[in-house]
Amino acid sequence: MRKRAAFAAVFIGAVGVGAGVGVWAWANPGDTGTWQENSNSAASDNTETQSQMPPVIPAVRSYTPASGLGWRPEQGDRVVVGDPELADEGRLIASELGLKYVGQKSDARLGDLRLTLRDTDKNPESYTVTVHGGRVEISAPTAKGAFYGTRTLKQEVHGGGIAPEGVVHDEPAKPIRGFMLDIARKPYSEAWIEERIRELGDLKYNELDLHFSDDQAFRIESTTHPETVSQVHLTKVQVKRIVDLAASRHITVVPELDSPGHLGAVLAAHPELQLRNANGVVTKGAIDISNPASAKLIDDLMNEFADLFPGSQWNLGGDEYRALTVSDPQTSYPKVATAARQKYGPDAIVADVTTSWLNERAATVRAHHKTVRAWNDGFFRVTSIKPAQDLQVGYWTGKEFGAREPVNYLDAGRKVINYNDEYLYYVLGQPQTFMYPTGQRIYEQWTPRVLRGTTAVSANYDKQILGGAFAVWSDFPNAQTEAQVAAGIRMPLRATAQKLWNPGKPAMSWAAFKKLADHLS
Numbered sequence: 001m002r003k004r005a006a007f008a009a010v011f012i013g014a015v016g017v018g019a020g021v022g023v024w025a026w027a028n029p030g031d032t033g034t035w036q037e038n039s040n041s042a043a044s045d046n047t048e049t050q051s052q053m054p055p056v057i058p059a060v061r062s063y064t065p066a067s068g069l070g071w072r073p074e075q076g077d078r079v080v081v082g083d084p085e086l087a088d089e090g091r092l093i094a095s096e097l098g099l100k101y102v103g104q105k106s107d108a109r110l111g112d113l114r115l116t117l118r119d120t121d122k123n124p125e126s127y128t129v130t131v132h133g134g135r136v137e138i139s140a141p142t143a144k145g146a147f148y149g150t151r152t153l154k155q156e157v158h159g160g161g162i163a164p165e166g167v168v169h170d171e172p173a174k175p176i177r178g179f180m181l182d183i184a185r186k187p188y189s190e191a192w193i194e195e196r197i198r199e200l201g202d203l204k205y206n207e208l209d210l211h212f213s214d215d216q217a218f219r220i221e222s223t224t225h226p227e228t229v230s231q232v233h234l235t236k237v238q239v240k241r242i243v244d245l246a247a248s249r250h251i252t253v254v255p256e257l258d259s260p261g262h263l264g265a266v267l268a269a270h271p272e273l274q275l276r277n278a279n280g281v282v283t284k285g286a287i288d289i290s291n292p293a294s295a296k297l298i299d300d301l302m303n304e305f306a307d308l309f310p311g312s313q314w315n316l317g318g319d320e321y322r323a324l325t326v327s328d329p330q331t332s333y334p335k336v337a338t339a340a341r342q343k344y345g346p347d348a349i350v351a352d353v354t355t356s357w358l359n360e361r362a363a364t365v366r367a368h369h370k371t372v373r374a375w376n377d378g379f380f381r382v383t384s385i386k387p388a389q390d391l392q393v394g395y396w397t398g399k400e401f402g403a404r405e406p407v408n409y410l411d412a413g414r415k416v417i418n419y420n421d422e423y424l425y426y427v428l429g430q431p432q433t434f435m436y437p438t439g440q441r442i443y444e445q446w447t448p449r450v451l452r453g454t455t456a457v458s459a460n461y462d463k464q465i466l467g468g469a470f471a472v473w474s475d476f477p478n479a480q481t482e483a484q485v486a487a488g489i490r491m492p493l494r495a496t497a498q499k500l501w502n503p504g505k506p507a508m509s510w511a512a513f514k515k516l517a518d519h520l521s
Helices: 084-097 143-156 189-200 237-246 264-268 292-308 336-343 350-367 404-411 437-447 457-465 482-501 512-519
Strands: 023-026 033-038 062-065 078-081 100-104 113-117 129-131 136-140 167-169 176-182 207-211 252-258 275-276 282-287 312-315 371-375 392-395 417-418 425-427 465-473
Touching: 023 136, 062 078, 084 100, 113 143, 113 437, 136 143, 143 167, 143 189, 143 437, 167 336, 176 189, 176 457, 176 482, 189 207, 207 465, 207 512, 237 252, 237 292, 237 336, 252 292, 264 282, 282 292, 292 350, 312 350, 336 512, 350 371, 392 404, 404 417, 404 457, 425 482, 437 482, 437 512, 465 482, 482 512
Parallel strands: 078 100, 078 113, 113 136, 176 207, 176 465, 207 252, 252 312, 312 371, 371 392, 392 417, 417 465, 425 465
Antiparallel strands: 023 033, 062 167, 129 136, 129 167, 275 282
């Protein structure tokens, strides 16, 4: 047979292992998870060995080994697709592995990598990788699932290794696996963002959240309100390139135009819309929600950016509106209190009109066929106006004024996304009580059910928790360079990917997981 015959897969039971560099195995299949590279001649002495899971991040959910030769990409091998819908995925993996993309073909050749779609009711992000007879087939119900199969294969053969004989069945536990980036306070370059997208794609993330407006800056070009845009910003052409690259990796870019707080940069161009207290003092970053012009300004921007971000998700923000962080909002902000009573009756309060603001902005975005989320502290305890039932909750903290336990939202039937600031917040400069999170702590302690602090909610709520996101916030933008941020989040990103794909206790120890990550990088 061809050169690849010199490379043997790890078989089920006790079978021989062929010679070659890059055959990967576990030194101990137990919970210690010590991982090593068998890269010496010991692999050619027919020593019996126990088959193990493919070494990839995140780990696959199921692997059935088989006797036979594995697969290693060789120059001249073909990538074939069974459906034109898979052309992009086929071209990408062909370019990454140095193979020849040939499109749809009915014949089968030794060395082929074939991508196919299958009819199934299973998770649309699921996939199967079958290595048999010197060929590989990746089948999935969708192109997204097929893409994830190529990510597993790419990691398996990284650095000259082989994909072992057998069948991988894999799917994520959670449908939202995200990375949030604050580009408002720190203007990350297009190249840096694109590099993160490639990294996220290989780790099977499917969301990139962009927080592009805050008190410090507004970082995306606008044609409806160019006066709001900061000098350093991304052009729409650059954003489109970012969105297109993300789409090629099946990542949805989720924009966040935070309101009614965190609008300092917008309000710098519209001082007439700044919120003022009873003494006429401007409230930092807060827009006057009693002024109809405020709603028009934000709706103009959201309508403009809806087409720029064609994905199905949108973050309204809604957090830290300073009018609601004082002891008596009605006395401190009489103009807003008056507007609340005029609109909703004599017992209405400032929080009622704030909730109404959130609902109205949700309606603006919903008209563009998007699913809407807001931060947990944008939902208030005692209001006559209730948040729209389809508003999803981005739960990030229990430390803010008026914060409620996660079960308050879950018991109300809401769907929740986990941004737990105890584990998943990388805040530049480590202000207040924040500390840079470690991958080890996420890997060993966190699960998507740990929404607040370190305590998990009941497993009964698991289906309402859609997933989670690791977040980089740029409170002190000069505290780290882009390179330092990339290095600092490297292992936390991998640990988060693992726990969103499979929240159970990892089979590998942290030391073994880190060693594998170092190799794959």
